[in-house]
Amino acid sequence: MEQKNLPLFLVIFGAGAVVVAALGFLLASLVRGAGAPAPTSTPVTPTAYSTPSPVASPTPAPATDTPVSTTDTSESATGTPVTATETPAPTPNRTIPEVAPDFTLEQSGGGAFTLSEQLADGPAVLVFFQRGGG
């Protein structure tokens, strides 16, 4: 009897295990199904946030307009080059020279002053004034 009851017990136990497993799967799927709506609502919010992004992407659109205006600027810059070419002319050099460029200029009271001739006699201090008498 015991040998006959043992397989029966195993069959019942196995069937129970299958039922439990099936119930577990069913519950899990229900939980996923119930969880799905929640994530769905969550994405809705992100979608709402991502909507502003599209709103932000219109900003890139103005940025696309900006390039157009940039193109306009470049066009106006294309017209400007003549002026731009003229502007750098008065300010060609901003670097302090390591070697003093030689020069000869008229000096007050008559005559000319040449730097290299002065340096043969001694050092020189060159002072640039914005106006005379400084």
Next chain:
Amino acid sequence: MQSHYQEFKDAGTEVVALVVASIEKVDGWCKRAKVDYPMLADSEHKVAEAYGVYNLLGQGLAGPAAFVVDTAGRVVWSHVGQHSSDRVAAQTLLEQLP
């Protein structure tokens, strides 16, 4: 600068002032200010450009600047003013003489 000119001369150094202006204007300024040091007329601002100080303040003039040049022609010290009253003191220049 005028009040310290003799100190520069005693140190064997010549002080030269450069102004972007015509020689007539420079002569007029010299007579009024009674300066003893040479004042040069850089009327075409070529020297100011060569020293990198022309039109620094956007006025078509040389910016206030000073260069100490040794007998080898090297600029051993310089000061370039960032505004019209940014001028180096004569005493500072005396201390920088080679």
